[in-house]
Amino acid sequence: MDDRRIGIFDSGIGGTSIWGEIQELLPFEQCIYLADSKNAPYGDKPPEQILDLSIKNTEYLLARNCKLIVVACNTATTNAIEYLRANYEVPFIGIEPAIKPAAINTKSKIIGVLATKGTLSSSLFHSTSKNHTEGITVLEQRGTGLVEMIENGNLESKDLYRLLESYIKPMLEKGMDYLVLGCTHYPYLIPMLKKMLPENVTIIDSGQAVARQTKSVLTHNGLLTGSKLLGRHQFFTNGDEHVLASILSTSKVEYSVFFKDF
Secondary structure (H helix, E strand, O other): OOOOOEEEEEOOOOOHHHHHHHHHHOOOOOEEEEEOHHHOOOOOOOHHHHHHHHHHHHHHHHOOOOOEEEEOOHHHHHHHHHHHHHHOOOOEEOOOOOHHHHHHHOOOOEEEEEEOHHHHOOHHHHHHHHHHOOOOEEEEEEOOOHHHHHHOOOOOOHHHHHHHHHHHHHHHHOOOOEEEEEOOOHHHHHHHHHHHOOOOOEEEOOHHHHHHHHHHHHHHOOOOOOOOOOOEEEEEEOOOHHHHHHHHOOOOOEEEEEEOOO
16 A cells, blocks of 8 residues: 555646546545646647656656656657656556547547647657558647647637647548547536537547546555545646636546646
8 A cells, every 4th residue: 555646747737537436436645746838838849758758757757756657748648658657666657549449449440649740740640550450541730829728727718629620621521420539628528529529539548548547557556545535636837826726627626736847
C-alpha cells in the first residue's frame, strides 16, 4: 500500500479529462495535476522542446513525491515517454490515439483521427497506426487552433464550432464511421461534435483505457493506496487558474487550484 499521490501532466487543461476517468475508477487515490498552459499547445513544437518540457514537468511532480506519473498528453507521450521511462524509476502511463478499437469495429473501413501535428508526425503514432489498420483507410486531420480555443475556456463559441466543423466535414464526406480523438483536450469538444456528427459515427477517446491501465500498474507494483477516504486533489497551472477552476467546477470531489509559474 502506498498513500503517495499520482502525478498527471498535460500541456494545459485537456488532461483533466484523463484525471476525471482516473478519479472515478480509483476514488481513494489522490492526484497532483500539472497544467502547463503557458506552453500550450505542445503539438506545434519541435520534438526537442517537447522532451524538455516533459522532463521539467516530470521533475516537478517527482519533487512532490508522486508514485506514478500519467503523461496525459498525446504529443508528450509520442515524443518523450521512452526517454522518461529510461531515465526515471517511477512507472509512467502514456496516451495514444485509440486507433485499434476503431479499426476493429469500423464497418465502412474508414476512420478519422483528429490530433495535433506533434502526434500525427511522430514515429510512435505511425507504428501504432500501421500495426492495426491493414485494409483500413485512416484520415489524419490536424486540429490546428483547437487547443488554444479550449484553453481560453469558451467551449460554446461559434468560432470554435466553425473551426471544428471545417476539420470534421471533409472526413464525413469521405465516409468515416469512427472518429478517434488524438488529443486529451478534445473530449471537451464531444458535446459540439455530437451536434455535427450523424448517429452512425462513433467517437473514441483514450480516457477510460488510461484509467484502467493506471489501476493495473498500481496494482501490479503494490502502489495502491490503503486509504478508504475519498481522495483530495491538487491542481497547479501556469496559465489562467479561473479557466481551470471552471473546467473542474462540475466535479464532486475535493480539489484545490493553485497558480504556479513553473
